[in-house]
Amino acid sequence: MINEDLILSQVVGGSLDAIAREMSATVTRTARSPLFNEAHDFTTGVFDLAGKKSRLVAQAPGCTLHLYAVVGAVDHLMEAFRYDLHPGDILLVNDPYHGGSHSLDWTIVMPVFYNRKPILLPAVRSHMGDNGGPVAGGYNPRSKDIWQDGLRIPPLKIYERGEKRKDVFDLIVANNRLAHWLEGDLDAMIGACKLAANRIQSLLDTYSPEEVIKALDSRIRYTERRVREEIASWPDGTYTAETYADHDFQGNRDIKVKATVTVSGSDLQIDFSGSSAQAEGFINSPLSNTTSFAFVAISTCCDEDIPINEGYMNPVTVTAPLGTVVNPKLPAPCGHATACVGAEIAEAVLLAIAEAAPKRVGVNAHKLPLAYSNGYYDDGNPWVNLNFFGYTGGAGAAYETDGWGLYPPVMTGVILPSIEMNEMQYPSRVLKHEYTSNFTGPGRWRGTPGLDVQIQHLTESWTSVMMAGVRNTTRGFCGGKDAPSNKVIVDYGTEENAEEIEETAFGINMKPGGIIQFHRAGGGGWGDPLERDPSAVLDDVLNEFVDVEGALRDYGVVIDTETMSVNIEGTNRERDKRRQNKTTK
Incomplete structure (x- = not known):
């Protein structure tokens, strides 16, 4: 690569990264839902259409588990509309069986045209506060099929040739409990894509489409070369590991995820054969979600200065047999896949890589004790609170570093909401949110300390609980000890109603002032604890x-x-x- 090509690659790639970051800031500042404007539970990126399939070319820091899952959604949208795309079209999909993960994650894409040809695709993927269906908040532990997870949105246009399809838009909003938030959130996502389209048009006016694609090709090759250098430093061989999810919320226990990782030069093959058959409960992971969690695992093993784009996964082949928990058949439910069994997918891959590259693994942890609440404001509008403060913690250790912070790598772009803003947006109080002693995985480097969290809802509320990491806790690496068990108590502090949830609970009614207590375990350790300084x-x-x-x-x-x-x-x-x-x- 001559210097001029290198400079152009950096300028174009850096410009698109900046556009993705500006998209992210736009969503944060204009959305209505606290999930967006406080917790930042979304991801923005830019794709291109240089070949038959789209390619991820730029991204902003966001919810890491979304990053590669967006690729499947964009591909399905392009497959559906490749010969019916026009300037001003804006596309939407959330269906797990059309490139989605779980149906609470919605993806919006706006193709940007130049000389009547679609060139680049700004995209936003966001976790929505509700998705219709049987239960408020969209997490339905009783779900038996994909329709009980909530509203399925196949690839469709919500804007066509610049005109809003009001009938489609109204249909989607009408099937959501949080319509007072949803419409504004969709407008924020759409606005971010429109802003990106204007910035991209200016970029294409400055550099020809051919120069832009050439620069992106160079940037993707650079990322691929860096990732291949990392993989090539690992000894060739086949490495196998397995881990387990506690249950599928339908009474079936110890759901296995098995990963066989084969290193061959600079190529990496990940085969999930031997994993459990698809589950009855809503933990099944669609292929795009499985690939995304494999990507998360690999990215944590590579230098953080490598640009995130399609080149990351070019050296990697993922195989997931159809009909298993990591690649289910329709109509298996998938509503909890981004936590369970997503956590186990990344964990199994990292445990296998640990045999080849022990100093590169660690830090993964995502076995969330999910307990979300819902109720009604004084004006009659419903609220849904994911109780984010109860999920913080859990990050494990890595070589030469203790676990840090409050979120593990799969959620590093998610921001801990401001307690004061949370108490303004919901009828709730955060009574306690603090580290606690002896509640993490010991090791030569220890995991992040566990937390004791107490959340009080001031009005009548209903809470559903989905426990994880109780029997099969977050694993330690390379001789490090596993994390302890998560624990959730509903109606904490009352003698008559206090209940520790063993596996799952559905719609527990709490009177005004009811408290949920989370004992959120810390992460797993790395290395023998007897070697800790x-x-x-x-x-x-x-x-x-x-x-x-x-x-x-x-x-x-x-x-x-x-x-x-x-x-x-x-x-x-x-x-x-x-x-x-x-x-x-």
Whole structure:
């Protein structure tokens, strides 16, 4: 590549990344739903149509689990309308069986034309607050088929030749409990695409479409080369791992996800053969969702300065047998796939890669104890609160770094809402949201500490709970210990109604003032806990992430409670004794 080509690639690629970021800011600042304007539960990106299929060419930081799932949605939209696209068309899809993940994630795409030919495709994928169907909020633990997950939207046009299809728009809004939010949220997504279209037109006026595509080809090749260099550094071989989801919310337990990863030079094959058959409950992962979680796993193993685009997945082949929990047949329900079994998909891939590249894996954790609530405002409009504060935490450790922050990598673009704004937007109070001791996976590097969260709803409410990570907790890596179990108590603090949810609960009615308590486990550890620096253990004790007893139990570190310092001799004796016990077993 000559310098001029390199410069053009950087300018065009950087311009499209900036456009994607401006799209993201537009959605945040104009949407009505707190899911958008506070939690940032959406992703924006730009695709091109250089070949038969679309390619991801730019993206803004967002909900990471959306990133590659958007590819399937855009491809299905292009397949449906390739010979019926016109300037001003805006497309929508949410169907898991048309490139979606779960039906709560909606994708809007606006093709940008130049000389009557579609060139680039700005897109927004967002988690909506409701999706019609039997239950408020769209998560239906009783779901038996895809229709009980909520409204299915196949590929359709909501704008045609620049004119709003009001009948289609009204039909969609009418089938949503949060119509007072939905219309504004859709307008925000559409507005972001229109803004991007104007910016892209200016880019195409400055550089010809041929130059733009040439620059994007170069940028994709660069990403692919960087990813291939990473894969090629791993030893050739076949590596297998399996993990389990606790249940499918229909009484079936220990749902297996098996990943066989084959490294061959700079090529990587991921085969999910041997995974459980598709489940009765709503945890089935459509192929685009499965591919996206595999992408999340691979991206966490690569340098963060690699541009995110189609080149990331070019070296990777994903195989998922039809009729399994990782590639179900219609009409299997999929409503919970972005958490369960999505978490297990990424976890199984990382556990397999750990055999080849142990220093590159870790940090994944997404086994959410999902408990969402709904009720009514004083004006009669319904509200749905996903209780985001209860899902924070869970990020695991990686080589040379403890778990950090409040969200694991699959949700790193999601922002913890402001407690004050949350209390203005919902009739609720966040009574507690704090780290707690001895509630993470120990290791040479430990996972993020677990949290104790208490959320109170001030008006009558109904809460459904879907537990995960209770029996099959988030895994540690390379000798690190697994995370502890999640726990949720509904009507916490009342003697007569307090209930710890073991697996699932549906529509529990709570009186005004009812409290939900989340014990959100921390992430898994990395490496043998006996190799953790004793001074780091002491820091954790002083920060109350670990207590004195936990330091001894989990790390073999003896703390002098009078001086609050490490007893070096006692620690060395304790650790030597434990290591000797290991070798004699």
